[in-house]
Amino acid sequence: MTILRIWLGIMMMKHSSDAVLYGxxxxxxxxxxxxxVPIPHILGALGKYIEFIGGAFVSLGFITRFFASLIAANLLIAISLTEGLLAFFYADIPATYMLLGIAIVLNGPGKMSIDSYFVQKVFKNT
Structure with a gap:
């Protein structure tokens, strides 16, 4: 799961960096x-920041399930707005990223993550 988590995080940052970092x-x-979309300047920016910041947190494995769920929901909305019922024919890459986000939510970040480190420290000291 660690490799998939890091891959998803990097890809989300890559796909949102033009908007977030480069104007x-x-x-x-x-x-x-x-x-x-109503208030597109707010909701569109929110979506890109979810991808970028969420991607950074997911790739590090920090607050992973929360940010992976935001990424998956963001991609579900994006797919439904752009492709509708034909999503799985034309939006295969965003759908794959969405499914990776869901898999990370269900399975957790993996052993090589900040979340796992904190869980081990907390339960080791109790």
Whole structure:
């Protein structure tokens, strides 16, 4: 699970870095507005920040289940807005990332994670 967790986190950061780090947020949120999303500058930016910050936390394995669930929900919304019922035919990469997020939520971050380290420390000292 560790390799999949790190991969998902890095890919989420990669796919959101243009908007978050390199000034592409306005272009992205304008595009989100064309999909009929209300307050696209807020919700579009929120989605990209979930991908970027959530990706960083997931790749480190810190507060992993929470951020993996946010990523999975974010991708479900994105897929449904852009592809609808044809999602699994045309949105195979976002759907795969969404399913990875769900798998991480269900299985946890793995042994090589900050979450696992804290759990071992807490239960070792009790």
């Amino acid at each position: 592409g947020m306005d272009d992205f949120t304008n595009w989100v507005g064309t999909l009929g």
